[in-house]
Amino acid sequence: KAGVTQTPRYLIKTRGQQVTLSCSPISGHRSVSWYQQTPGQGLQFLFEYFSETQRNKGNFPGRFSGRQFSNSRSEMNVSTLELGDSALYLCASSLGFSADTQYFGPGTRLTVL
Amino acid sequence: AQTVTQSQPEMSVQEAETVTLSCTYDTSESDYYLFWYKQPPSRQMILVIRQEAYKQQNATENRFSVNFQKAAKSFSLKISDSQLGDAAMYFCASINTGTASKLTFGTGTRLQVTL
Numbered sequence: 471k472a473g474v475t476q477t478p479r480y481l482i483k484t485r486g487q488q489v490t491l492s493c494s495p496i497s498g499h500r501s502v503s504w505y506q507q508t509p510g511q512g513l514q515f516l517f518e519y520f521s522e523t524q525r526n527k528g529n530f531p532g533r534f535s536g537r538q539f540s541n542s543r544s545e546m547n548v549s550t551l552e553l554g555d556s557a558l559y560l561c562a563s564s565l566g567f568s569a570d571t572q573y574f575g576p577g578t579r580l581t582v583l
Numbered sequence: 584a585q586t587v588t589q590s591q592p593e594m595s596v597q598e599a600e601t602v603t604l605s606c607t608y609d610t611s612e613s614d615y616y617l618f619w620y621k622q623p624p625s626r627q628m629i630l631v632i633r634q635e636a637y638k639q640q641n642a643t644e645n646r647f648s649v650n651f652q653k654a655a656k657s658f659s660l661k662i663s664d665s666q667l668g669d670a671a672m673y674f675c676a677s678i679n680t681g682t683a684s685k686l687t688f689g690t691g692t693r694l695q696v697t698l
Contacts, residue, residue, distance in 0.1 A: 501684050503684045503685070503686070505686070512688060512689075512690050512691070513674065513686075513688040515685045515686060515687070518684040518685065520684075525684070526684060526685050528685070558626060560628060562628075562684075562686075564684060566684075568680040568681075569615070569616040569678050569679075569680045570684070571618070571630060571633055572630075572684060572686060573630065574620075574627060574628035574629070575627070576625070576626065576627045577626050577627070579626075
């Protein structure tokens, strides 16, 4: 089976812009979770989508949003970018049952200038 | 709330030797799972091993094994016969069954493997 894919792999944006990141899960997986990784804050949970519904949400401002499509692909959007949004954004997919193992994609490196 | 603590920012091991990475966690839940993930320089997070809290038997995957001490809330990872390819950041993580897919990660331990 193909693994989790994320596009794009690298992005450079300027403050105030918005960005959309994409994640395609492993075939058959219905849950997609997003994480932000920074040197200062480490790995933090953003949100999780299951069957097109947000099932869980971390402690991030409303500028961070996401959605999931009927084929389980997910997008994450960040509006009004700030310098502090520079990070590695990881998505992970799982079958969606409680505490299933999550399999991660290669990440999208976002740099905000 | 869950917390995961990794007190060793960096560890070093010689090739073919054994190393143990420490992790402690705190949760008020009775049903949870614990994981070790490896993040090499490519930045892709790779699952190393998984432990169900209700299982007393320690999980093992080839050269990787855990020492799960539930009462002490300790979950250490032992890597035997270390290889150069084991060099990476290692993250301990936990998840409560009640919070679906929300993994809580520790701060990571950077493992160096020397010749």
